[in-house]
Amino acid sequence: MTTETSSPHAPVVDTTRSPYARLRPVGVGDVEVHDAFWQPRLDRNREQTIPAQHEQCETTGALTNFRRAAGHTPGEPFHGMYYSDSDVYKWAEAASWSLASTDDRAVAERLAEVIRLFEAAQDGEGYLNTYFSVDRVAERWTDLVVRHEMYCIGHLTQAAVAHFRATGSRALLDVAERACGHIEARFAPGDVPGTCGHPCLEMALVELYRATGDERWLRLAVWQLDSRGMGVLNGSEYLLDHARLRDQSFVTGHAVRALYLYAAAADVVLETGDEELSAVVDRLWADLSRHKTAVTGGVGARWDGEAFGDAYELPDRAYNETCAAIAHIFLAWRLLLRTGDGAYRDAVETALYNGVLPGLSQSGTEFFYQNPLADEGRHRRSPWFTCACCPPNIARLLASLPGYVYTTSDEGLWVQLYVGNSARVRLPDGSSVGVELSCGLPWEGTVQLRLTPVEAREFSVFLPVPAWAGEATVRVGEEVVTPERRSGYLVLTRTWQPGDEVRLDFTMPVRQIGTHPRVAAGHRRVAVTRGPLVYCVEQSDHADAAVADLRLAGEETWRPEFAADLLGGVVTLHTTGSALKVDEDEPLHRPYVPAEPLPTRPAEITAVPYYAWANREAGPMRVFLPLLP
Amino acid sequence: MTTETSSPHAPVVDTTRSPYARLRPVGVGDVEVHDAFWQPRLDRNREQTIPAQHEQCETTGALTNFRRAAGHTPGEPFHGMYYSDSDVYKWAEAASWSLASTDDRAVAERLAEVIRLFEAAQDGEGYLNTYFSVDRVAERWTDLVVRHEMYCIGHLTQAAVAHFRATGSRALLDVAERACGHIEARFAPGDVPGTCGHPCLEMALVELYRATGDERWLRLAVWQLDSRGMGVLNGSEYLLDHARLRDQSFVTGHAVRALYLYAAAADVVLETGDEELSAVVDRLWADLSRHKTAVTGGVGARWDGEAFGDAYELPDRAYNETCAAIAHIFLAWRLLLRTGDGAYRDAVETALYNGVLPGLSQSGTEFFYQNPLADEGRHRRSPWFTCACCPPNIARLLASLPGYVYTTSDEGLWVQLYVGNSARVRLPDGSSVGVELSCGLPWEGTVQLRLTPVEAREFSVFLPVPAWAGEATVRVGEEVVTPERRSGYLVLTRTWQPGDEVRLDFTMPVRQIGTHPRVAAGHRRVAVTRGPLVYCVEQSDHADAAVADLRLAGEETWRPEFAADLLGGVVTLHTTGSALKVDEDEPLHRPYVPAEPLPTRPAEITAVPYYAWANREAGPMRVFLPLLP
Known part of the structure; x- marks a missing residue:
């Protein structure tokens, strides 16, 4: 047993002493990312x-x-x-x-x-x-x-x-x-x-x-x-002053403002356990996650006012401000700390890889303010903005990222983000455990964890099973085990010996993701994902067809392939889909003829991670591909 | 032969002496609408x-x-x-x-x-x-x-x-x-x-x-x-200063500004015959009509900057400013005056009924600035705006509308809008002809025209055959005739006697209109039209299903029915389509399963003219309905 203090070094959201938090932080300074x-x-x-x-x-x-x-x-x-x-x-x-x-x-x-x-x-x-x-x-x-x-x-x-x-x-x-x-x-x-x-x-x-x-x-x-709701902000709904916060029932207004406010409410709940406020936050989260979140974790669909749209309003040309994805992470992380529910963790991960990372160029010095899901090639990153909120918001999030890798609870250690690192974690009993995590994410579903408690010690290790995961195989040492699953985590409870190793292998099937049928823009279209990453198609990879003409049957098999020299090294996805034979001179609007399917030809389709788009020559991009017919 | 002057009384765009105009105006004061x-x-x-x-x-x-x-x-x-x-x-x-x-x-x-x-x-x-x-x-x-x-x-x-x-x-x-x-x-x-x-x-x-x-x-x-293009406006593309107007090749920037500019170029062409400028306007019109015009004739898709989007960017929540539809009419009308091509006339008619009229409440005193093609019930008309461009723009267009009903040319008389009226038209030879037009539009495709030249006189009568028309039957007196069709007009050339009558009967099939396959938002969706009117579905008419859940097979037969007491008297359209059985708790994003069609049930669907939407209790509205599967 160590005599070290149990305080983490540089925790991000410090619930170490928060009475209503289930999870407690591991500090930025406790986790060395490699x-x-x-x-x-x-x-x-x-x-x-x-x-x-x-x-x-x-x-x-x-x-x-x-x-x-x-x-x-x-x-x-x-x-x-x-x-x-x-x-x-x-x-x-x-x-x-x-x-x-x-x-x-x-x-x-x-x-x-x-x-x-x-x-x-x-x-x-x-x-x-x-x-x-x-x-x-x-x-x-x-x-x-x-x-x-x-x-x-x-x-x-x-x-x-x-x-x-x-x-x-x-x-x-x-x-x-x-x-x-x-x-x-x-x-x-x-x-x-x-x-x-x-x-x-x-x-x-x-x-x-x-x-x-x-x-x-x-x-x-x-x-x-x-x-809020006292008229200080003129009763404006856009500014979340239309009602007492405790009476607010739907996600509205300026997206970043709304989510910062809700995150603060979640923070207060962690400290006070205020049940009324807690119910409000749960209600708002349900509205956000069920009705107003893009497949990328981007939020705030509207360009007018950088605002949330109505329920199911998830257009291609979404605003999805980078700051709003960060705010989404702030809210989800606080709800995770309260509950230990992996759905919040998944939201953090999705927004991080697909809502925030696209905001940053490969060079690290150019930024997106808006993150639309389709573009014709005119939306490009800038070094700065007159309203420069997003660039330093990305920088502070990334600088604090090691603080999002682990949490602890009374039960033990939780991995939250699969990021390779060496860490020294203080368990709630004050004892210290060394953790070495290596993994192939986001490209391969391989995770190895080596635990070095100071001496043999019983506690649980929580390993997330994200919604994107296929089959999971878990080994402790050489032994295949079948741990309990609880709210999106595998829970391995045992007496851990110094040097114990856990190996977790996920399959990472490529998924074609459809949208709730009330989302008008999602009708008969799919986004392609693999692991935590949402993919897109860019014109750069399609010399023979306009990306607007690409179509899927919905039953494609996609072949992953690591391209070391592309976009800093990415797994690309390949399939044979279809390209419409488009007559550009056809009228824009014309009677629909059910009996006449559009003529197509086979087309090789390559998808790249959405976070990496707009790092090559400018051209059209699509996250969603239409399904035939 | 009369001795009256050949000048029309209060012409709107006075091409009476424009050397490069094919068509000449009939004045507002010459046409008494009934x-x-x-x-x-x-x-x-x-x-x-x-x-x-x-x-x-x-x-x-x-x-x-x-x-x-x-x-x-x-x-x-x-x-x-x-x-x-x-x-x-x-x-x-x-x-x-x-x-x-x-x-x-x-x-x-x-x-x-x-x-x-x-x-x-x-x-x-x-x-x-x-x-x-x-x-x-x-x-x-x-x-x-x-x-x-x-x-x-x-x-x-x-x-x-x-x-x-x-x-x-x-x-x-x-x-x-x-x-x-x-x-x-x-x-x-x-x-x-x-x-x-x-x-x-x-x-x-x-x-x-x-x-x-x-x-x-x-x-x-x-x-x-x-x-333009000299940097007076900082070279801004948004302000159409990115190039000499003569070098501009695509429709861009603030929609109203762009179309007012292009309309002015068309005006100059009517006076000077400038071939370079004429080619520019034709090129811009082609881009507008083939890539950037909503089914309603609304233009300017983007809320950010009230601007045109990229080609084929025609989202549900389009901005489609009322003023932009008016500007669209201004441009199309000038191109019609130059060419006599019915495609421009059709554009005027579509924008008038479906781009401008929705901007006005049934009471005549409340206005839409934006005209989206779908809404959840929060977009309502206002008596005025801080930026009050649209309300008086509608008023001036409607006040001048009699001036858009007819034109003349060297060949004779052109009906341009089927609007019942009594008119006295001066033909280019200076002779006068009385015209009585009665019609059932926009509800029924019946047109009766009675011509009263001062004495028997040979000239042509041009009657538009809009793109929406089905079979057209033409009678002169009792005789069924088969007039020549030229660029969207039936051309009846004969020696007209005082009191000659023409009767034109169109069938007005209900059409399900699809969109060019490059329009992402149009994928597997149709708008319903009949005659010059685009229709929409409102929640008010659907007690048993959310309009977001309505689906069509694409082969529906729609039954028109005149509802005298509804919305000032409208033809409603009825069919039996489908409603999805929606599980609201289903995740927003989930793997697409080709083998599992969404469960549906039959649903009675009622469509009302889009121009009349948002005149009843607030609720969801859709112009486009998704097609099954």
């Missing part, structure tokens, strides 16, 4: 993305705004959008998480410098927002609907919590506590309703409570949630 | 819509802006959007056209008062835009990209031309000529490139040239077109 798929991505995030985004914060003036607020640049105008502070905070959060994984001096120094700027820009009352710091002082807190002041402090606070957990330093945490204290004084719980047009602070406050133990922050989070 | 379908709509437009819109111009401050600019209301702030002048101009145009049909004293007085306001608001240099009149004088013409100054003058000019043609008064024409003269001086042809972020003035200038005979206005129109 995975053929993920390690290059995490390295690129640290080596390319995070430095490039610091540079963007510099060139756009977002950092200069803090110098200006600190009085370092007299006469300087404000630069960018009124929420541009949040770009820098998200960068600081990404940099903080990366320090939990790697002792990178350059990042640490750059971050320390940025934190000094935050400190210098904050005023004596704790107020901090560079848009209002110099010449709009009288306008502070006059427009909660639009101006994102609390939102920005939310991102500051998330960065501060990450920095504190990753480094142990209170430097940024102090800034955040002063800023939150300013808000608490201005919008006092039980007294002055206060909530922001863009949620974020609510979630951050619960984490601040977890990081500091100060119940003021939990109270303030609850108050902000309960301020 | 049609079971249209007369109540035109009456309601005059009696309800136009007065209500004047009231809206008053309550929104759009009229007060003119008083303010005239110096009548010192201290008054500007109200509304920077283009709100155009609301009043469009109202004035609608009122003007209505005076060509009806001698309405109240409208005439109100209009005279508004015109006096315009005069008073115009400054000594001819400048007129109330946003810039009082306190933004220095900002005039500093932002052609955004500020719509030329656009507003375009609407002023269109109103002025309408007023001049309807009343013979030059009062408003003088204001418009001064305003256009100001623009001509500021953006001199051949010297200073000038063109507006929102086209409108170009089309108006050609009409001003036609109304006044002053070639300055034609030259200025051409110059504005040729200023």
Whole structure:
């Protein structure tokens, strides 16, 4: 038995002491990723993305705004959008998480410098927002609907919590506590309703409570949630102010805002066990997962307002903002922590591979804001955006990804993401177990786990059986075992000896995925998936047919093939389908003739992972392929 | 032979003297509509819509802006959007056209008062835009990209031309000529490139040239077109500045702006015969009609930017702005005037019934801005909009509608819209012919035409055979004849005696219309049409099944039935189709199983005209129904 503390190093959502959490975190700093798929991505995030985004914060003036607020640049105008502070905070959060994984001096120094700027820009009352710091002082807190002041402090606070957990330093945490204290004084719980047009602070406050133990922050989070429906945001449904949160029954409004709000409610439930709020979150999750989630885990179908559509509104040209997929992960992860239900884990995995990763170019320095499921070749990634929310959101998620690989519970150890790594995990009894995980995901369904408890010890190991998995074979050592399955996990309970090995082999059938028949855009069309990945067809791979003309019979066998030199190394899928013989001059609208099937010819079809699309020459792309006839 | 002038009274697009027009107009004032379908709509437009819109111009401050600019209301702030002048101009145009049909004293007085306001608001240099009149004088013409100054003058000019043609008064024409003269001086042809972020003035200038005979206005129109691609609008593709207009090859950008621009190019071609420009317009029309037009004639699929999508991008939740359907009519009408090709006429008719009419409530006082092809019941009409372009655009089109019923050509008389009316038409030889047209459209395919030339006279009568028509039987008197068909028209050439009657009977089969196979959203779905009308299913008529669950086999027979008390009197269509037995709890995404057809049950399906949707209790609506399996 070790004498080490049971606290994880740099947990992402720290339910270590949350009374209503079933699962507890394993920290970013406890998990060293060495995975053929993920390690290059995490390295690129640290080596390319995070430095490039610091540079963007510099060139756009977002950092200069803090110098200006600190009085370092007299006469300087404000630069960018009124929420541009949040770009820098998200960068600081990404940099903080990366320090939990790697002792990178350059990042640490750059971050320390940025934190000094935050400190210098904050005023004596704790107020901090560079848009209002110099010449709009009288306008502070006059427009909660639009101006994102609390939102920005939310991102500051998330960065501060990450920095504190990753480094142990209170430097940024102090800034955040002063800023939150300013808000608490201005919008006092039980007294002055206060909530922001863009949620974020609510979630951050619960984490601040977890990081500091100060119940003021939990109270303030609850108050902000309960301020919804009081008209602070003009009763706007788009801003989730149309009803008390406790009375909200359907997923609506701006997708990122909605999911940040619901995630905060889930956070509060983890701390308070509030049954009413818990039922609301369950109800909203049911609406989200049954009616409003794309096959990629992308959410928020509408381009107008970056908003959720109606039930079953899942068009090809979905908006599916990268940030919304990240918010989807935030919500699902919190529900997973509460319940240990693998359906939430599956949602995290799907959104990660297919909702978030497409947002990032192969180079790591260009980004998608929207992630449509079909395109004609004009939607391409950009290095930055005027509204630059997505790029640093991806960076902070990837930097914190090691914190999503495992959880623990009273029963033992849970693998949550199949990502190759070496970890040292503290079990709830305080004992420590070394874990070596190697796997072939997302390309092959092979998982090997080697456990090294300090001494023989009985506990359970939970291994996810994702919805995409085919047959699963489990061996402990050489012995094939048939473990219990519980809510999407194989549960191996035994007395583990140091060096015990578990081997799990999934088959990964290629699936043609149809959609609920109420989804108009899904009618007689399928998406192709294998393992956790959704695939797409790109024109690049189809010299002989327009991708718009490709058709499937629905009974195809797809042949996986690893292409080491393609798109950073991917498994491509191949089948023989059909291509319509299209007469381009035919009228756009014409009487339907049942007796005349469209003429087709055989066509070789190649599918590539959707996350990798738009990394070659521009051209049409489709996730869904129509079924004949 | 009469001695009357051959000029039509209040022609809409006056190609009377256009050298490159095949067709010439019959004026609004020459056609007295008495049609079971249209007369109540035109009456309601005059009696309800136009007065209500004047009231809206008053309550929104759009009229007060003119008083303010005239110096009548010192201290008054500007109200509304920077283009709100155009609301009043469009109202004035609608009122003007209505005076060509009806001698309405109240409208005439109100209009005279508004015109006096315009005069008073115009400054000594001819400048007129109330946003810039009082306190933004220095900002005039500093932002052609955004500020719509030329656009507003375009609407002023269109109103002025309408007023001049309807009343013979030059009062408003003088204001418009001064305003256009100001623009001509500021953006001199051949010297200073000038063109507006929102086209409108170009089309108006050609009409001003036609109304006044002053070639300055034609030259200025051409110059504005040729200023495209010079970077005046930052080279923006969205604003049609990405290339010289003469080099533009695909329909793109903001739908209304694009179509107003293309319509102006078509106008210039009618006057100059410019072959290069003519080829451009033909190319753009081909792209529009083959790739980018909804079955309703709605255009501009995208909610983001009110813009055209890519080729074949025709989603259910299309934007299809009411103004864009009107712009579609403007373009198609000009191409019809040039060619006499019935395909353009069909486009006018389709867009009128199914792209524009849905924009108007049964009451005539509520409006749709967007016209999606499916909805869950949350899209409802409004009395007005912050951006109020659509309501007065509908009003001016309806007020001018009698001007779209006939044209003439060297060959004789062309019916263009089957609308019951009494008309007196001047043939190109200067002789006059009385025309009585009665018809059962859009409900029944019966047309009766009685011609009363002053004396026996040989000429051709062109009767459209729309694409929707089934068998056509033509009688002259009692005799069944088999006239030549030419480009979508039956051509009856003979010596007409006073009192000769033509009777035309179409069958109007109900059609299930499919879409080009490259339209992803059209896959295995059909829209139901009869005659010129596109139909839809509304939840109101389906107590036993969700409209989302309705399915067709594709071989249904539909039974038309006139329902006098429904939606102002409509032919409904009935069939027995299928309803899916839907398990709402089924997962949203799941493997497709070819061998398992979805369970269905028979279902009675009722379709109503799409133009009439959302006039009952809110609920789901679909234009396209999926085909089994």
